[in-house]
Amino acid sequence: MAANEPLPGTADIWEPETLDWIELENNARDVFHRYSYSELRTPIFERTDVFVRNLGNETDVVQKEMYSFNDRGGRSLTLRPEGTAGVIRAIAFRGLEQGDEARVFYFGPMFRGERPAAGRRRQFHQIGVEAVGNDSPWMDAECIAMLTQYLDQLGISGSRVMLNTRGLPADRPKISAALVEYFTPHAPAMCEDCQRRLSTNVWRMLDCKNPACHDIALKAPNIVDLLGDESRGFFTRVCQGLKDLGVSYELAPRLVRGLDYYIHTVFEVTHPGLGAQDALAGGGRYRIELPGGKKAVEGIGFAAGMERLLMARASLGLQTQPNAEADVMVLSLGDNALLPGLQLAQQLRLDCGGLRIKADFSGRSLKAQLRGANKAGAKVALIRGDDELAQGSVLCRDMTSSEQESVALSNLAAWLRGKLPTA
RNA sequence: GUAGCUGUAGCUCAGUUGGUUAGAGCGCCUGGUUGUGGCCCAGGAGGUCGCCGGUUCGAACCCGGUCAGCCACCCCA
Missing domain, CATH: 3.40.50.800 (Anticodon-binding domain)
Known part of the structure; x- marks a missing residue:
């Protein structure tokens, strides 16, 4: 029997469950098309460096979660751990002229070698969007509004939009310095991870879930207060756009997110029906350097976990009813x-x-x-x-x-x- | 990678202080009409008790290991 079990963190999906997946996909097409996003399908595996250069070599995803292997020609390939890198690669390959934009959505399987838990699989599925080639805060507001409209259409109520900004790279040294200054005297009382982060990645100390650390982080300097004028102005407009569209959100000063490429807006949508992994979707604005000395591309996007969307729907009693086998x-x-x-x-x-x-x-x-x-x-x-x-x-x-x-x-x-x- | 809980029939689960042929409900099959479903009745099939090893006269039960699932840490979708 064990020989027929799917690998840990993977699953066979049967009808009627497949009907729920189709529901997710059809609604995604419906909603995202209305915003003039088009569907893009990129390969499930890529050259390993596509992910390393985009996500950052120091991120957990790259360091210990990727399914990488050598093909017969000795090239290092990787099963995609997320969708953005492949999309950016595809857009760069096709070529994006100055002033051009690409607005795309995708869905499909992603792979990370993590220990499975509730809402976390090794093969999991994401629905994502990327709007590349724009630098407008109004795009950020529209993107988040599109996500909430999608959730509404799926009947997923009770989710919360958590919003923050990381500012521009130029603001970071000042903010980092302020955080180090604040955390240094508290460090002895904090967890091992945070003591290490003090020198490696102070920002992450803000969203540590260890209760002691969390209490200390609550009183840390607010990133928004330390931003330069340009960054603050950008964030203000994002908030204004959301208010204007009637999208309710909460400021989450300690929301940071794990990938290196984010600038300005970062957000997560959480849902109470999920358990410990309560993020339904997450995303933000990014600036990604392209190889070959080309100009960096800037964009905004998010990814939603399909399994988690399904869990949220299930917690609301929204599973699709099975069809009769035969009429x-x-x-x-x-x-x-x-x-x-x-x-x-x-x-x-x-x-x-x-x-x-x-x-x-x-x-x-x-x-x-x-x-x-x-x-x-x-x-x-x-x-x-x-x-x-x-x-x-x-x-x-x-x-x-x-x-x-x-x-x-x-x-x-x-x-x-x-x-x-x-x- | 770390911790806790769990692993008995297709499914959901019982299984008393270790004691002969391991049970229930549901499901499945057959029959109760030579060609008539659901409800009911009768009968039947189906299990190396996750796997390996140990203790014991004897192990589903105790011990060790291992694999898998769940959940949490971590990380995030």
């Missing part, structure tokens, strides 16, 4: 009826589109086949044995009322369409 069941009695049964089912699929038609080739007793039809949720069972074959008719049984009538083969499609008007 119509074709039952064949005796060996002579099997081939005609195959033909009949096929013909009905052509004549009555929209109906699910399943043929029973088991050769079992009528009783057993009817039991099967009942189990499949069929509304109509079409029964044919030697008698019906001889007469050129089909015995049509209404599985709900238990009434049945003999219908000539030539009238069957019309009879079915009348009986089950979804066709």
Whole structure:
């Protein structure tokens, strides 16, 4: 049995669950198209350096979570751990002229070698968007509004938009210095990680979840207060745009995020139905250097975890109801009826589109086949044995009322369409 | 990588202080009409008790290891 289990952190997804996934995808297409974003599909694996150069060599994702391997030519390849790097690579490959913009969305599997937990898989799926080639705060507001509209359309209520800014790179030394100055005297009382972060990455001390650290971080200097005029002005406009669009958000002065490329706006959307990993989606504005000395590209984007969207919906009781396996069941009695049964089912699929038609080739007793039809949720069972074959008719049984009538083969499609008007 | 909890039939789970052929409900199959489902009745199939080793006269139960799942830390989607 163990030999057939999927690998840790991976899963087989069956109907009706697949219907929920389709729901996620269809709504994404619907909403994002309205904002003039177009669908982009990039490869699931890339050269390893695509991710290393984009995410930053020091990030946890690059350091210890990537599924990397050498192909037969000895190149180092990596299963994508996130979507942005591949999208940026694709946009750069196609070429983006000055002043041009690209607005795209994508969805698909991502891979990270982490220890699985609630809401965290090794193969997980994201729906993401990227708007590249713009530097406007209004784009940030629109992007976040698009995300909340998507959540609304999925019926996911109760989520919270947490918003912060990291400012421009030029603001960072001043802010870092202020944070080091604040945290240094408190360091002995903080966790090991934070003591290390004091020299490696002070910003992360702001969102440490260790209770003692958290209390100390609460009184840390506010990033927004230390921003230069340009950064502050940018952030102010993002907030203003959101207010104007009626998107409610909360300022989260200690929200930092893990990837190096973020500038200005960073945000996360959390949901109470998720457990410890409570982020439904996260994103922000970024500036990414392209290889070959080309100008850096700037953009705004986010990624939402599909499994987490599903968890949030489930916590609200929003799972899709399973379809009946079949609307119509074709039952064949005796060996002579099997081939005609195959033909009949096929013909009905052509004549009555929209109906699910399943043929029973088991050769079992009528009783057993009817039991099967009942189990499949069929509304109509079409029964044919030697008698019906001889007469050129089909015995049509209404599985709900238990009434049945003999219908000539030539009238069957019309009879079915009348009986089950979804066709 | 670290900690806790869990692992018995297809599914959800019982299994008393270690004691013979390991149980229930649901599901499945067959029969109760030579060709008629659901409800009911009768019968039946199905389990190396995650795996390996140890203790013992004897292990689903105790001990060690290992694998897997869940959840948490971490990180984030």
